[in-house]
Structure formats: C-alpha cells, structure tokens
Amino acid sequence: CDWYNPVKGHAQYGLRDERRDRKSGRIWRILPKGMTLQDPPAIAGQSVDALLEILKRREYRYRYWAKRELRAHPSETVYRSLERWVEGLDEQNPRWSHHLAEAVWVARSVDRRHEDWLRTLFQDPDHHARAVAARMLRHWHDTMPDALGWLKAAVSDDHDLVRLEAAITASWMGGQEALELLLSMADRPMETHLRYAFVSALNAQTIQPLWQGKDAYAMVQPLLDSAKSAQAFLEPGMSARDAAFDRQQDRLTVRMACIPEQMRFTVETIEAKPNQPVKLIFTNPDATDHNWVLGQPGSLEAIGMAANAMAKDPALADSDFIPSEQQGLILAHSRMIGPGRETRIQVLRFQAPEQPGLYPYLCTFPGHWLIMKGVMVVGDDEAQRRVLLDGLSDQP
Structure with a gap:
C-alpha cells in the first residue's frame, strides 16, 4: 500500500490520534494476468472438523488463523x-x-x-x-x-x-x-x-x-x-573414510582438552575395550602448545625422557616432539596444537590396543610429561578394567 498523506503509519502518532488520515491512500494487490484473487476460507464460527481441514492448506496464514480459532x-x-x-x-x-x-x-x-x-x-x-x-x-x-x-x-x-x-x-x-x-x-x-x-x-x-x-x-x-x-575449536570437516569410522556402533568418543595454566589433561583415565574404535577430539585452549601421545605399557618415562632430549636441538623447536628412536613404543599421537601452531584442535581416530593393560598417554613437549599424563585402561569388561586400575593405585 502507499499512503498519500504526511502520516506514514510509522508510529509517529497513536492509532486514535486525530491527525491520522483515514481516508486518503491506495492499496495495491498485484497478480498475474488472467488470474483471480483467492477467497480466504471461512474461519469464524466454523466447526472443529472444518478448521482441522484448513491445516492441509499450503497457505501458512490460513493455517495460523485456523489454529487460533481452534x-x-x-x-x-x-x-x-x-x-x-x-x-x-x-x-x-x-x-x-x-x-x-x-x-x-x-x-x-x-x-x-x-x-x-x-x-x-x-x-x-x-x-x-x-x-x-x-x-x-x-x-x-x-x-x-x-x-x-x-x-x-x-x-x-x-x-x-x-x-x-x-x-x-x-x-x-x-x-x-x-x-x-x-x-x-x-x-x-x-x-x-x-x-x-x-x-x-x-x-x-x-x-x-x-x-x-x-x-x-x-x-x-x-x-x-x-x-x-x-x-x-570446532572439529574440521570429515573425509569419507572418517565418516565411515564414526558410523561404527561401538565407537568410543573422548573429548579431551588441556586445562589452562595447569599443564593437565581434562581426562586422565580412558576406559576402552580391546581393539575398540576410538575417536579422540583433542583441543588446547591453553597459552602453551601441547600434544597427546599414547604409548605401550610402562613406556611413559622412556618416551618422556626422549622428548626432553629433543629440546637440545634448536632445529626441533617447532617440531611435534615425537622422538623417532621411541617409535616402537608409540601407538598413536597427535600433532602439537595450540596458540603457536596451525590449529587448536585435532581429531584422532584409531583402534584401542588389542591386549588388556594400562597404556600411558602424555604430552611430549619437553618437561610436560611429568605432570601432563594419563592412562588408557584396556579390558574386556568393566570388572577387568577395575582390577587393572586397582593395580595402578597400588603402585608407589
């Protein structure tokens, strides 16, 4: 519509204000040639059954009116x-x-x-x-x-x-x-x-x-x-292979982050079944770079000390600090992520170890592993995993 008067109806005056012009103006309805305007369905006073039938209409406003009347x-x-x-x-x-x-x-x-x-x-x-x-x-x-x-x-x-x-x-x-x-x-x-x-x-x-x-x-x-x-901090797009991995019914999903200013993982114990598909969503909101490395049972110190030794070589300062001489002990690992790297998130997809046991994981940024560590407990059932964890707590 277009109104040929000074008051456009944009709330300059109240609806009952005498300055509103209620006579002049034109209302336009545009439709294709040869078409006729649609007659709206009767709403007021209609039966419940008749109103329900209006819900099948394609016009949203008619359905809205019918629901209001109902x-x-x-x-x-x-x-x-x-x-x-x-x-x-x-x-x-x-x-x-x-x-x-x-x-x-x-x-x-x-x-x-x-x-x-x-x-x-x-x-x-x-x-x-x-x-x-x-x-x-x-x-x-x-x-x-x-x-x-x-x-x-x-x-x-x-x-x-x-x-x-x-x-x-x-x-x-x-x-x-x-x-x-x-x-x-x-x-x-x-x-x-x-x-x-x-x-x-x-x-x-x-x-x-x-x-x-x-x-x-x-x-x-x-x-x-x-x-x-x-x-x-959102997971990047998936490949077809990643999508297929994620569709596995017995997949274990672990969301783990680095606790800012504490040099700790938010998850310090992961429980898994042998050979279970594991999806680890690893994020780092800390001000320091970190990674995640899973090792063979009893390998924590060997991997950690080898990573410490890498700090002696200035050429490795921007590396992921994955010690090559200990590759035989490393089962899975992420890149180094954080404020000094390309990303703050990495998603790992791997199979849990086949043999029951306690598998340590750690951050191998030099010096971090002494505090920033955890354990993946692999067992056939919860009872076996409890026994393994009890044995861990008994260690000095």
Whole structure:
C-alpha cells in the first residue's frame, strides 16, 4: 500500500490520534494476468472438523488463523477430533508428515500431548518434520522416558536445522546428559545460526552451572569467547573414510582438552575395550602448545625422557616432539596444537590396543610429561578394567 498523506503509519502518532488520515491512500494487490484473487476460507464460527481441514492448506496464514480459532473451542473436544483427523490421514500422501506436524502444533496449543506422533516425526525422512519433533521435545520431554535418546538422534542429525532445534531443546531439558549431548555437537562444523544456538544453549541457566569453573569442561569457555575462537575449536570437516569410522556402533568418543595454566589433561583415565574404535577430539585452549601421545605399557618415562632430549636441538623447536628412536613404543599421537601452531584442535581416530593393560598417554613437549599424563585402561569388561586400575593405585 502507499499512503498519500504526511502520516506514514510509522508510529509517529497513536492509532486514535486525530491527525491520522483515514481516508486518503491506495492499496495495491498485484497478480498475474488472467488470474483471480483467492477467497480466504471461512474461519469464524466454523466447526472443529472444518478448521482441522484448513491445516492441509499450503497457505501458512490460513493455517495460523485456523489454529487460533481452534483454541477458542473446548480443549478436549479439539483433541478428540484431532486424533480422529490424524487417523484419517493418508500416509501415502507426500504431505502426510506436514499434516502430522500441524497436529502436533494443535495438540500443544490445547495443552494435550501425543508422544507417539513426535516419535514418528523424529524418524521421517523430511528434515522439516524432524526439526518440528526436535522443537516440540522441549515441551514434552518430561513425560517421555526416551527423551534423551531422541535428543541424541537430533544433535547428530545430518541437517543443520534439526541440530539447531536440538541445541535449544537441550537447554530446556538441562542436566548432565543434555550438556554432554550438546557438547557432542562441536564434533561437526557449524554454520552461523547453528553456532549462535549452540553458544546460547551453553550459556543457558540450566546448562551453564554444570560446566562453569570445572576442570573437566575447560574447553567450553573458549567456545564462547568469540565467533572466531569458537570456529577454531570446532572439529574440521570429515573425509569419507572418517565418516565411515564414526558410523561404527561401538565407537568410543573422548573429548579431551588441556586445562589452562595447569599443564593437565581434562581426562586422565580412558576406559576402552580391546581393539575398540576410538575417536579422540583433542583441543588446547591453553597459552602453551601441547600434544597427546599414547604409548605401550610402562613406556611413559622412556618416551618422556626422549622428548626432553629433543629440546637440545634448536632445529626441533617447532617440531611435534615425537622422538623417532621411541617409535616402537608409540601407538598413536597427535600433532602439537595450540596458540603457536596451525590449529587448536585435532581429531584422532584409531583402534584401542588389542591386549588388556594400562597404556600411558602424555604430552611430549619437553618437561610436560611429568605432570601432563594419563592412562588408557584396556579390558574386556568393566570388572577387568577395575582390577587393572586397582593395580595402578597400588603402585608407589
């Protein structure tokens, strides 16, 4: 529309102000030649069944009006009619999941729940349907015993929109499990909107107290410092081979960081099964460069002293400090990462050792290994791993 008067309607005057010109002006509606304007459906005074049928329309505003009108009807009447309406939907219809999503919105608007509809949407091939399910989970999770399982599926979804909704839902759910699932999203690259949702969720009052000021979550604060810093701590893109590795059902994922100014790893004990696939997401928010090296049982001192000796050669100052003479003792290792290197994150993928035992890991930056160390406990089951750990605690 365009108004030929001094008052443009940009809130210069109140709606009841006498200076508003209510006569002059023109309203334009543009449409293709030969077409006619659409007549909107009747809304006011319509039956519940008639209003539900409007939810099948493609026009968002008509569906919005219908849902507003449905809220004026008795909630139980609407819900019973809604159940019958869903039962009558044709599952072969290409827009079936859209109609089911509309049913979920209506149920929410009349304060009713149908968790099975949500479970169905979570499994739909259309990412829009899965995104609806991830959003509604924030309202219905307290009556769904499997809520964390569906949240886990959503945070690892292939589509950014679903993961964005999952991040927000994690902040509504709160709790340690929700925090861990939220942090698992950092394993994959994030676009701007998803990163904003991720950072906002970490700062939510239900999530922030669970990580703030705790050594085990020292990697979280750098994610929040700035968009540039956050990007530096997000896992880089994966190759097809990496993706195949990550799809293994028994994969163990370990998120480990370096505790700033303490020369310690956030994880000092890793428990794994023999030959289990291990994905280590190693980050360094410290002001000093660090790496991660896994050695054979009893090799801690030999590897550490060999790395110390490398400091004598100025030409090795920018190396990864992996002693070549001890390669036979080293099972896996990262590059040196940190403020003086190309990156602050590296992702390692490897198989855990085949034989049960205690496998030390350490930072081989000269001098660090005496403090910055841990152990991977490999055992067939938890009982065997407990025995191995008890033996470690008995050592002087």
